Amino acid sequence: xxxxxxxxxxxxxxxxxxxxxxxxxxxxxxxxxxxxxxxxxxxxxxxxxxxxxxxxxxxxxxxxxxxxxxxxxxxxxxxxxxxxxxxxxxxxxxxxxxxxxxxxxxxxxxxxxxxxxxxxxxxxxxxxxxxxxxxxxxxxxxxxxxxxxxxxxx
Numbered sequence: 001x002x003x004x005x006x007x008x009x010x011x012x013x014x015x016x017x018x019x020x021x022x023x024x025x026x027x028x029x030x031x032x033x034x035x036x037x038x039x040x041x042x043x044x045x046x047x048x049x050x051x052x053x054x055x056x057x058x059x060x061x062x063x064x065x066x067x068x069x070x071x072x073x074x075x076x077x078x079x080x081x082x083x084x085x086x087x088x089x090x091x092x093x094x095x096x097x098x099x100x101x102x103x104x105x106x107x108x109x110x111x112x113x114x115x116x117x118x119x120x121x122x123x124x125x126x127x128x129x130x131x132x133x134x135x136x137x138x139x140x141x142x143x144x145x146x147x148x149x150x151x152x153x154x
Contacts, residue, residue, distance in 0.1 A: 003038065003096040004055045004063065012049050014087040015042065019051070025080045034070040035063065049089075060095070 010018050019042075027037075035055040043050040057063040070076055 001098050001101065002057050002059060002063065003098060004035070004057065005094040005096055006053045006055065007092045007094075008051045008088055009047065009090040009092075010049045010051065011087050011089055015049055015051070018084060018087055021080065021083055022051070025075065025083070029073060029075045029080060030070065034066045034073075063095075 008018070030037075035057050038054040038056050040051065040053040043052065055063075057066065
């Protein structure tokens with residue numbers, strides 16, 4: 001099993017247009033016939049204006065065969081690709097070899113303890129102080145995390 005991680009970087013302000021085209025033409029046309037969609041995401045931190053998908057294939061030969069078939073699909077090549085190309089700035093594809101199948105990946109432990117999320121080895125360095133605040137990404141409001149901030153000059 002191989003996975004293909006595809007990242008499309010879109011023109012700022014065009015993500016909504018891309019998502020609409022993808023949901024109305026791209027996904028219905030492609031379905032699961034040309035590779036299995038494992039997930040799709042948009043970015044909110046880091047590099048913005050990106051749409052990321054993860055596809056799975058039995059192997060590289062299967063991927064090449066299915067991609068060739070997809071290019072022969074008239075709706076895909078005539079109605080979808082020409083409409084998304086003008087709003088793309090870049091595309092990056094990565095072929096990933098699975099080290100652990102997605103269906104067997106470990107789940108994140110759930111905890112309701114009020115212990116800090118930061119590892120014990122994380123210690124503030126000189127000139128930094130810690131402040132305990134609710135972690136916005138925590139599932140429980142009882143969780144806290146150590147946030148570091150510079151000391152105000154006295």
